[in-house]
Amino acid sequence: AQKVTQAQTEISVVEKEDVTLDCVYETRDTTYYLFWYKQPPSGELVFLIRRNSFDEQNEISGRYSWNFQKSTSSFNFTITASQVVDSAVYFCALSEAQVSGNEKLTFGTGTRLTIIP
């Protein structure tokens, strides 16, 4: 069975500080996808990144960066120079690769990030 663990329930940092959100996953599949979503108070899930299990290169997109390490089954997310607009709940998710492409997402319990002005 697949499982995603986000051990940090809530994090608060002062604006402009860097913050890392942790994600640890479990799967028996050799091919899978990992995701990060942002959920602002409005409730809609906003897609941030997708990574497949064969691509362990770290990725940077503006102030966001992701560190994927298969050896530790982790897919951590770092926000550099945080801003108040980054305040939200962040979810890490996992899906197995399906031939049809119709996958289901298994989500972690989320980390509530609060950026203090």
Next chain:
Amino acid sequence: ETGVTQSPTHLIKTRGQQVTLRCSSQSGHNTVSWYQQALGQGPQFIFQYYREEENGRGNFPPRFSGLQFPNYSSELNVNALELDDSALYLCASSPTSGRARYNEQFFGPGTRLTVL
């Protein structure tokens, strides 16, 4: 291009009642998935519909059922509502070509259901 829409936005029901939630998929998307997100939790997969057929189901009882229509919009029906059914219900649509190894899901804003 219109995104995923859901209706209603909010809904209040009493225990034992039945509810129907609606989802319009993004243009060109033929697959719809439904998720339940209880307060303080991550979304949980309920089921998925592809070409009007159920295509995968999570660990939810049969009183959770769904439909997909020829225009790919979808309904989630919940019978005999229980207090624990109070949650945000999210719909996600995705295109499915059968050729891709992955088809990204686009989420709607959700319907917040409160059961009293």
